[in-house]
Amino acid sequence: MKPRQTSSAHVLIFPGPLQGHVNSMLNLAQLLALHNLHVTFLNTQHIHNRLTRFADIESLPARYPTLRFKTIPDGLPEGHSRSGEGSMEPFHSVKVHGKPLLREILVKERVTCLVADGFFGKMANEMTEEVGVPSIHFRTISSSCFWTYFWTPYLFESNELPITGEEDMDRIITTIPGMENRLRCRDLPSFCRPTRAYGEPIIPLDTIVSETHQTLRPRAVIFNTFDDLEDPALSQIRRRFPTVFTVGPLHQHRESRAATATNTMRSSNNSIWEEDTSCMAWLDSQPLRSVIYVSFGSLTTMSRDTLMEFWYGLVNSKTRFLWVVRSDMIAAGEGKDESVPTELVEGTKERGLMVGWVPQVEVLAHKSIGAFMTHCGWNSTIESVVAGVPMICWPYFADQQVNSRLVSEYWKVGLDMKDVCDRNVVENMVNDVMINRKEEFLQSADKLAVLARKSVNEGGSSYTNLDRLVDFIESISQ
Numbered sequence: 039m040k041p042r043q044t045s046s047a048h049v050l051i052f053p054g055p056l057q058g059h060v061n062s063m064l065n066l067a068q069l070l071a072l073h074n075l076h077v078t079f080l081n082t083q084h085i086h087n088r089l090t091r092f093a094d095i096e097s098l099p100a101r102y103p104t105l106r107f108k109t110i111p112d113g114l115p116e117g118h119s120r121s122g123e124g125s126m127e128p129f130h131s132v133k134v135h136g137k138p139l140l141r142e143i144l145v146k147e148r149v150t151c152l153v154a155d156g157f158f159g160k161m162a163n164e165m166t167e168e169v170g171v172p173s174i175h176f177r178t179i180s181s182s183c184f185w186t187y188f189w190t191p192y193l194f195e196s197n198e199l200p201i202t203g204e205e206d207m208d209r210i211i212t213t214i215p216g217m218e219n220r221l222r223c224r225d226l227p228s229f230c231r232p233t234r235a236y237g238e239p240i241i242p243l244d245t246i247v248s249e250t251h252q253t254l255r256p257r258a259v260i261f262n263t264f265d266d267l268e269d270p271a272l273s274q275i276r277r278r279f280p281t282v283f284t285v286g287p288l289h290q291h292r293e294s295r296a297a298t299a300t301n302t303m304r305s306s307n308n309s310i311w312e313e314d315t316s317c318m319a320w321l322d323s324q325p326l327r328s329v330i331y332v333s334f335g336s337l338t339t340m341s342r343d344t345l346m347e348f349w350y351g352l353v354n355s356k357t358r359f360l361w362v363v364r365s366d367m368i369a370a371g372e373g374k375d376e377s378v379p380t381e382l383v384e385g386t387k388e389r390g391l392m393v394g395w396v397p398q399v400e401v402l403a404h405k406s407i408g409a410f411m412t413h414c415g416w417n418s419t420i421e422s423v424v425a426g427v428p429m430i431c432w433p434y435f436a437d438q439q440v441n442s443r444l445v446s447e448y449w450k451v452g453l454d455m456k457d458v459c460d461r462n463v464v465e466n467m468v469n470d471v472m473i474n475r476k477e478e479f480l481q482s483a484d485k486l487a488v489l490a491r492k493s494v495n496e497g498g499s500s501y502t503n504l505d506r507l508v509d510f511i512e513s514i515s516q
């Protein structure tokens with residue numbers, strides 16, 4: 039890495055108030071600070087409190103010694119759950135209430151460049167244009183999904199949308215440049231569907247599309263991906279968006295730069311949930327590649343019946359499993375029980391372990407893990423890619439439907455269980471990935487993992503792009 043003088047650039051990083059957004063943007067923030075840029079990280083007060091509360095024995099400044107933190111309120115009442123169907127409300131609320139606060143911070147703190155979550159696109163563009171600060175958008179989703187969002191209006195123009203109903207779901211989408219004939223209607227982002235999944239957060243398609251098109255306005259866009267992983271979409275994006283920086287997988291990039299850094303960058307987790315690390319000792323006692331890790335991220339909710347189908351499928355497969363069941367994961371229908379059934383907890387003990395939240399990157403890297411049953415959030419997907427772990431995908435909402443198609447059809451590192459939750463299907467897929475087709479999936483996953491690591495090592499595409507990004511930020515900072 040090139041030695042750099044301390045820069046006069048001051049970057050404000052502004053993530054959306056959700057685990058998957060804070061996580062990847064904290065990794066980016068630390069990488070920029072490592073290059074001697076001044077970096078301030080702007081959280082909502084609610085997220086900041088959660089980060090601080092679960093900061094082990096260390097306080098936040100000790101965990102992130104190279105960053106400064108600022109907060110703004112998210113505008114929601116104290117008791118608001120901010121989960122389930124309401125998990126997007128902090129986003130909407132910050133867009134409405136946060137404008138003057140963001141403006142004040144940009145001016146008072148003499149920010150020279152804003153890196154804003156693309157989900158805040160319009161608000162960030164308006165504020166930065168008003169005060170004359172250059173901005174860059176960061177997208178937490180796959181570039182393939184970003185490109186699909188971007189292309190959605192043209193799907194309406196070419197009559198490939200709307201989706202007319204369940205009978206239409208297997209129709210092939212033909213006109214997305216670079217992704218022609220690769221997605222079915224069911225692989226489009228969930229917002230294109232006529233119906234929502236059980237408990238799915240409410241985000242209108244119009245909002246998603248218009249925020250995506252806002253990314254044409256800032257000076258550049260950053261993706262948490264690498265060129266070899268998503269070339270078809272990235273080549274198309276680069277034609278429309280003049281300056282694109284692919285700098286991922288960010289968690290791995292942060293790790294590998296930290297290993298060679300002289301400046302202080304602690305290894306840290308970015309969880310806003312309390313981690314139960316007891317699972318690591320349990321994993322230590324399991325045979326090589328014998329455990330399937332099951333987790334559906336920070337937002338997925340499901341009915342008790344769906345949870346039971348997963349459980350029976352896992353237990354019937356006779357495979358060992360480590361399952362993250364968050365305290366707010368079961369969405370109760372009216373009058374229904376939302377507790378985890380006792381028989382499930384008891385019946386798991388023979389071959390499985392259920393926990394509330396784990397250090398996921400460490401879990402995926404553990405030698406006893408053989409596969410990952412995932413909702414295909416982009417962080418989880420790319421973390422599994424880096425670890426070389428095959429996947430079974432059960433996408434829930436948003437970009438996850440696209441990501442699971444990448445896993446199963448583009449990269450061939452797993453199976454897609456999309457739109458089905460049946461104990462027999464779960465059992466069969468677990469057996470396919472863990473036993474019957476194990477070698478085939480492992481080989482493909484290994485190849486992808488090698489490419490991922492290469493991209494963040496010296497001379498790799500993401501490594502080079504990060505250096506270019508730092509130069510770019512300095513060049514646009516006044």
Ligand code: UDX
Binds near residue numbers: 394
């Ligand atoms: C959401 C979207 O679903 C995702 O697609 C988008 O890109 C970001 O916002 P989420 O659903 O939480 O995020 O999924 P994901 O992107 O996978 O992020 C979850 C993060 O939580 C991952 O980084 C994962 O490592 C971490 N995690 C999850 C833990 O650290 N411990 C756990 O037990 C579970």
